[in-house]
Amino acid sequence: MAKSIARRIEYLISDILQEKGIELLEVEYKKEHGDQMLRIYIDRDEGVDLNTCTIATRAVQDIIDQDNIDYDHLEVSSPGIDRLLKRDKDFIKHQGERIRIKTLKPLDGQKTFVGILLDTSNDVLKIEIDGNSRSIPRNIISQIRLHPEI
Structure with missing residues (x-):
């Protein structure tokens, strides 16, 4: 309700x-x-x-x-500097920024990923972690937040 x-x-x-x-x-x-x-x-x-x-x-x-x-x-x-990203327009607006992704289940033994948001599609979110591109399936993502370096 x-x-x-x-x-x-x-x-x-x-x-x-x-x-x-x-x-x-x-x-x-x-x-x-x-x-x-x-x-x-x-x-x-x-x-x-x-x-x-x-x-x-x-x-x-x-x-x-x-x-x-x-x-x-x-x-x-304001949602703050570590705001949740939910909508496609959020991903477009914050492309190139540092984000933290939490997944529902482990992906290669890991459930939290921090990197630069590169691109998004209906199926995956692409981020850069330590110079390497990583695709994370959107159907296993539980939360995405901006993760600025302070």
């Missing part, structure tokens, strides 16, 4: 955010410590600052409230 509510919220707010030059990345709707959390992750080309979060919150809060969606806490924020 939480996933369907999150999808409903995405449907309700994505256009209004887009009109303000803000990209909706993800909506998270889940119970935490007995409270209903509603997290909205956003981005824009210039980056996300406090002002961007304030604009987004003001733009979406009334819409969500008018739809009678129950929540205790609303958070609007």
Whole structure:
């Protein structure tokens, strides 16, 4: 049920955010410590600052409230420097950047891979690890995050 509510919220707010030059990345709707959390992750080309979060919150809060969606806490924020990559457009946008891939099952005895995102297709993600190209089947990938060197 939480996933369907999150999808409903995405449907309700994505256009209004887009009109303000803000990209909706993800909506998270889940119970935490007995409270209903509603997290909205956003981005824009210039980056996300406090002002961007304030604009987004003001733009979406009334819409969500008018739809009678129950929540205790609303958070609007950037996904951070180690953001999840989920969509094909994420892979295109972050091509050439360092990523960390976790797989559902071991591939050559390994379940975590860190390298430079080279390319993606419907079937595989290609990354460069220590100068070598590696193809990882997308059907065994559980998570992909940016993994910047700090």
